[in-house]
Amino acid sequence: MKPTIQLNNWLVEKRRYLHKHPELSHLENETKKYITNHLHDLGIETYSITGKDVIGVIKGNHPGRTVAIRSDMDALPIEEETGLDFASVNKGVMHACGHDGHMSILLGIAKLLVSNKSSIHGTIHLLFQHAEEEVPGGAVEIVTENGLKGIDAIFGYHLWQPLETGYIGIRQGSVMAGADRFTIQILGKGGHGSMPEDTIDPTLVISHIITQLHTIVSRSVKAIDQAVISIGQLNSGTSYNVIPDSAFASGTVRYFNSETSSLIEKRIEEIITGVCHSFGATYELNYIHGDPPVINDEKLTAFIKKTATSLFGEEKVIEIDPILGSEDFAYYSHEIPASFTFIGIGKEETSFGHHHPKFDIDETMLPIGVELFTTGVLNFLKGGSNIEN
Incomplete structure (x- = not known):
C-alpha cells in the first residue's frame, strides 16, 4: 500500500511538529495529547495501559488475529544544534534519536489502515510508547501491567543512521544487546x-x-x-x-x-x-540490570524480510550484524513473537549519529516505513506469516 504525495507531505508536517516540541521520558504529556487528538480525528478509539502511553485500536471488517505496531515517543536531555527551522523550542530537550520520525510513521500507518478496514482481517493496536530512553522504561511497565494480553505478535522499527538511506536492515534472533x-x-x-x-x-x-x-x-x-x-x-x-x-x-x-x-x-x-x-x-x-537483548522471532522476521523484498527489491534488504546498542522493545520480544526492523537514514547530510546534538533524519524514508508496515501487517493478518501461537 504505497503512500501518496499528499500523505508524504503530511508525514513530514507531523514529524516536524513533533521534532519542534520534544518531551523527556515519562513526561510526554503534550505529545500524548497530540497523538491522541490525531487518532481521534481519524476515527480511531484509544486507550492507555499505564496512563503515559496511548494506544489506538483499529478493528477490521473481518475476524482474525491481533497485532501491535510500536513507536516510541520520548526525547533526550540534549541541547539541539541542528539550526533547523523546526528545531526544538524546549531548551535542553531534543529528538536526537528519531522518535519524532517513528511517531509520524505510525500515524501514517494509522491513516492508511483506517481507510482500508475492508482489507483488515483482525485487529491492529497502534502502540505509542513512553520512556524508551529511560531504565526502567515504558516497555517494562506495559508488560508488567499485562498490556500484551490478547496480542499475537508485535512489530517495531528504528530509523537507523548507521545504515545507508534507502536500505532495510533485518536480522533473526538476537539483534540488539x-x-x-x-x-x-x-x-x-x-x-x-x-x-x-x-x-x-x-x-x-x-x-x-x-x-x-x-x-x-x-x-x-x-x-x-x-x-x-x-x-x-x-x-x-x-x-x-x-x-x-x-x-x-x-x-x-x-x-x-x-x-x-x-x-x-x-x-x-x-x-x-x-x-x-x-x-x-x-x-x-x-x-x-537494564534492558535485556532484543530477540527477533525467526518466522516473523522472515515474513517482514519477504515483505520488504517484494516492495523494495532484494538489493535494498540486507542482513545486518548484531547491534550492541539496547532497546526496551526487548521486553515485548521476550513475551510474544516480535520483530524489530531498521530503516536506513544514513547519508552525508545526516552524518551525525544518534544522540548527537546535530542529529537529523532523512525524511524521504518516512513513507518507506509506512508502506513496509502497512503492507506487512495486512498480510500478516491474512495469515501469510504461518506463525502459530
Whole structure:
C-alpha cells in the first residue's frame, strides 16, 4: 500500500511538529495529547495501559488475529544544534534519536489502515510508547501491567543512521544487546601527595580495577559470545597535590545472553574485591540490570524480510550484524513473537549519529516505513506469516 504525495507531505508536517516540541521520558504529556487528538480525528478509539502511553485500536471488517505496531515517543536531555527551522523550542530537550520520525510513521500507518478496514482481517493496536530512553522504561511497565494480553505478535522499527538511506536492515534472533550499568566507589585514605606512604590511594586502586575489568571479555567470556565493557565516567580528587579519600567510576555492560551478563557481574565484583584487598581499600559496587537483548522471532522476521523484498527489491534488504546498542522493545520480544526492523537514514547530510546534538533524519524514508508496515501487517493478518501461537 504505497503512500501518496499528499500523505508524504503530511508525514513530514507531523514529524516536524513533533521534532519542534520534544518531551523527556515519562513526561510526554503534550505529545500524548497530540497523538491522541490525531487518532481521534481519524476515527480511531484509544486507550492507555499505564496512563503515559496511548494506544489506538483499529478493528477490521473481518475476524482474525491481533497485532501491535510500536513507536516510541520520548526525547533526550540534549541541547539541539541542528539550526533547523523546526528545531526544538524546549531548551535542553531534543529528538536526537528519531522518535519524532517513528511517531509520524505510525500515524501514517494509522491513516492508511483506517481507510482500508475492508482489507483488515483482525485487529491492529497502534502502540505509542513512553520512556524508551529511560531504565526502567515504558516497555517494562506495559508488560508488567499485562498490556500484551490478547496480542499475537508485535512489530517495531528504528530509523537507523548507521545504515545507508534507502536500505532495510533485518536480522533473526538476537539483534540488539542487553545493557547493564554499574558504579564503583573506592574508599581509601587521603593525604598529601608528598607522603603517599601515609595514604591508601583510591586513584591508584581504581586505575588497577579499570585495567583488569577490560580483561573480562577477552579472558572470562567465551570467545564465541559477544560482549562489551566500557567505562564512561571516572572522577577522583580536586587538587593536583592531594591524594583524595575516594574515587568513582561508572560503566556499561553489553551482552546477548543472560549467562554472559551474570558472568560479567560476578567477575566485576571478584576483581574489585581482590584489588581492594591488595591495597587495603574498601568499595561500594552498584550493578544495575537494564534492558535485556532484543530477540527477533525467526518466522516473523522472515515474513517482514519477504515483505520488504517484494516492495523494495532484494538489493535494498540486507542482513545486518548484531547491534550492541539496547532497546526496551526487548521486553515485548521476550513475551510474544516480535520483530524489530531498521530503516536506513544514513547519508552525508545526516552524518551525525544518534544522540548527537546535530542529529537529523532523512525524511524521504518516512513513507518507506509506512508502506513496509502497512503492507506487512495486512498480510500478516491474512495469515501469510504461518506463525502459530
